[in-house]
Amino acid sequence: xxxxxxxxxxxxxxxFHLARVLSEAGREVVxxxxxxxxxxxxxxxxxxxxxxxxxxxxxxxxxxxxxRAELFLAVSSSDEANMVASLLAKRLGAERTVVRVHIADxxxxxxxxxxxxxxxxxxxxxxxxxxxxxxDYLRGHRTMAVEYLAGGKVQLRKFxxxxxxxxxxxxxxxxAVPRGAxxxxxxxxxxxxxxxxxxxxxVGDEALVLASTDVMPRAEExxxxxxxxxxxxVIAGAGETGSTVADALQGWNVRVKVLERDRRRARxxxxxxxxxxxxxxxxxxxxxxxxxxxxRATSFVACTGQDDSNLxxxxxxxxxxxERVIAMVERVETRRLWKRLGDIEIVSPRALAYERIKDYVDxxxxxxxxxxxxxGVFLERELVAASPAAGVTLAEMGRPPGLIVGAxxxxxxxxxxRGSDRLEAGDSVILFAQQDGLEMVQLLFPGREE
Amino acid sequence: MAELAxxxxxxxxxxxxxxxxxxxxxxxxxxxxxxxxxxxDAESLHARLMEREELCSTGVGRGVAIPHCKINGLQQxxxxxxxxxxxxxxxxxxxxxxxxxxxxxxxxxxPALHLQSLATxxxxxxxxxxxxxxxxxxxxxxxxxRLIGLPDHD
Numbered sequence: 180x181x182x183x184x185x186x187x188x189x190x191x192x193x194x195f196h197l198a199r200v201l202s203e204a205g206r207e208v209v210x211x212x213x214x215x216x217x218x219x220x221x222x223x224x225x226x227x228x229x230x231x232x233x234x235x236x237x238x239x240x241x242x243x244x245x246x247r248a249e250l251f252l253a254v255s256s257s258d259e260a261n262m263v264a265s266l267l268a269k270r271l272g273a274e275r276t277v278v279r280v281h282i283a284d285x286x287x288x289x290x291x292x293x294x295x296x297x298x299x300x301x302x303x304x305x306x307x308x309x310x311x312x313x314x315d316y317l318r319g320h321r322t323m324a325v326e327y328l329a330g331g332k333v334q335l336r337k338f339x340x341x342x343x344x345x346x347x348x349x350x351x352x353x354x355a356v357p358r359g360a361x362x363x364x365x366x367x368x369x370x371x372x373x374x375x376x377x378x379x380x381x382v383g384d385e386a387l388v389l390a391s392t393d394v395m396p397r398a399e400e401x402x403x404x405x406x407x408x409x410x411x412x413v414i415a416g417a418g419e420t421g422s423t424v425a426d427a428l429q430g431w432n433v434r435v436k437v438l439e440r441d442r443r444r445a446r447x448x449x450x451x452x453x454x455x456x457x458x459x460x461x462x463x464x465x466x467x468x469x470x471x472x473x474x475r476a477t478s479f480v481a482c483t484g485q486d487d488s489n490l491x492x493x494x495x496x497x498x499x500x501x502e503r504v505i506a507m508v509e510r511v512e513t514r515r516l517w518k519r520l521g522d523i524e525i526v527s528p529r530a531l532a533y534e535r536i537k538d539y540v541d542x543x544x545x546x547x548x549x550x551x552x553x554x555g556v557f558l559e560r561e562l563v564a565a566s567p568a569a570g571v572t573l574a575e576m577g578r579p580p581g582l583i584v585g586a587x588x589x590x591x592x593x594x595x596x597r598g599s600d601r602l603e604a605g606d607s608v609i610l611f612a613q614q615d616g617l618e619m620v621q622l623l624f625p626g627r628e629e
Numbered sequence: 630m631a632e633l634a635x636x637x638x639x640x641x642x643x644x645x646x647x648x649x650x651x652x653x654x655x656x657x658x659x660x661x662x663x664x665x666x667x668x669x670d671a672e673s674l675h676a677r678l679m680e681r682e683e684l685c686s687t688g689v690g691r692g693v694a695i696p697h698c699k700i701n702g703l704q705q706x707x708x709x710x711x712x713x714x715x716x717x718x719x720x721x722x723x724x725x726x727x728x729x730x731x732x733x734x735x736x737x738x739x740p741a742l743h744l745q746s747l748a749t750x751x752x753x754x755x756x757x758x759x760x761x762x763x764x765x766x767x768x769x770x771x772x773x774x775r776l777i778g779l780p781d782h783d
Contacts, residue, residue, distance in 0.1 A: 563684065565681045566684070570741075572741070576744060617722075618722075622687065622689070622748075625685045627684075
């Protein structure tokens with residue numbers, strides 16, 4: 180306890196950068212790495228202790244003295260090993276753990292279950308961070324953070340409000356906030372404001388928006404700086420990222436084309452996403468791009484899974500005068516090179532993971548999108564017959580100070596409740612509570628945080 | 630909305646509780662209540678109160694707990710006050726022992742009334758110092774007077 184030792188498992192790009200920043204900040208850093216080449220590089224370049232081996236094994240963790248760790252960071256390339264290592268590190272006495280995985284689905288749908296099972300304090304997915312950032316660029320806004328609730332059915336997002344955001348143009352009451360979405364709070368000058376109908380968001384605020392996953396894309400239209408201008412989005416590559424982005428775009432009012440070199444993969448995506456036009460062909464072939472009318476695209480996303488193909492495809496898209504070009508870049512060290520290419524937005528999964536973890540450390544280990552210290556917390560509660568809120572309408576509940584019932588999940592249905600809506604046993608409710616509302620939560624919505 | 634004073638009665642003020650944990654102290658209260666008109670069976674009342682405690686403690690801190698449940702056959706919300714001079718470990722939010730139990734029992738058919746009563750009592754607890762007010766006397770009449778705000782009788 181109290182010793183500021185950091186144990187990092189995996190000295191890939193994320194692990195290496197974290198090791199460097201933390202050791203340069205004067206922290207005691209131990210890195211676990213099994214690759215001899217990487218071990219040598221670490222020892223040469225950084226002032227860190229290196230333990231050879233796989234962090235998913237007990238003796239290796241013991242050798243790294245994980246029991247004295249203030250933070251254990253599992254950022255190796257193996258999702259499974261990262262999770263197992265987190266579990267063991269916690270058992271050995273590590274104060275908190277961060278686990279980086281690739282796949283997004285597990286983080287969206289089962290975050291709490293994984294976190295509980297493996298003792299993970301912060302679970303993040305590079306794929307998820309990547310798709311969120313790409314969609315941000317397409318939409319023209321900035322998602323500061325996303326949190327998934329109710330098994331992924333409900334989303335909570337923190338957006339920065341830039342110039343032109345529709346949300347800033349009128350008092351909330353006069354804006355058509357989509358049904359199923361709620362502007363829960365506005366961060367302004369470091370204060371959290373819980374807005375009433377006559378409050379108005381300002382440029383520079385950060386808006387905390389709660390919405391069902393279906394409705395979030397429409398809520399994002401209120402945040403966007405460039406509204407509905409998006410007409411045709413072309414995605415090069417139907418891999419995990421490309422298909423997740425294409426899937427998310429189905430909820431927006433845009434045309435989507437996906438280019439994929441692999442015939443089988445192209446067909447699979449076409450079957451899965453009927454509203455998306457999937458073309459079989461090579462995104463680095465200018466003639467193909469021209470023949471498919473890619474020059475009419477407003478945005479182009481290069482995520483083929485290979486940096487050199489992405490580079491080529493992005494350059495061609497620029498040549499075809501596509502307005503907005505976004506490229507996924509795996510190798511962080513080439514980022515500066517890419518910047519020379521001018522107006523290409525670079526999305527680097529590892530850089531995003533690194534930034535997210537660094538934020539977590541810098542924030543004093545605040546995993547949530549908003550904390551009590553900042554003004555409030557989101558809580559998820561299952562209503563049972565013995566819950567006093569079961570059987571009561573929101574109007575009957577009145578407005579307990581410091582407590583907002585943000586969303587109700589009833590079976591497959593998700594809604595933002597109004598006065599006449601009655602809560603029922605079996606519902607899952609998403610609550611927003613401020614310090615003075617916590618006692619009401621305890622009494623009216625009994626349950627435990629995991 | 631009824632105030633706390635309207636929901637209590639001298640006959641439902643139980644000083645001198647001796648239970649040492651949540652289950653035994655709630656059993657004591659349920660047993661004393663079962664002698665009174667609308668409550669009946671102590672066993673089922675105790676089970677209902679415990680069912681709620683198992684979701685999470687009703688110990689709201691500052692030495693106070695607000696155990697509650699709904700039962701059939703009641704006409705109105707009734708609040709019972711139990712007092713333990715030595716304090717009970719009740720897993721309260723602030724970890725401190727609980728001395729004052731404000732037990733809310735409501736008719737099953739009135740969930741809204743139940744909820745509103747809890748809100749009222751929670752407010753009352755915030756605005757007062759229940760432990761100072763309700764400890765140091767073994768006399769229900771005296772305690773009831775203090776609760777409803779009458780001057781001490783001497």
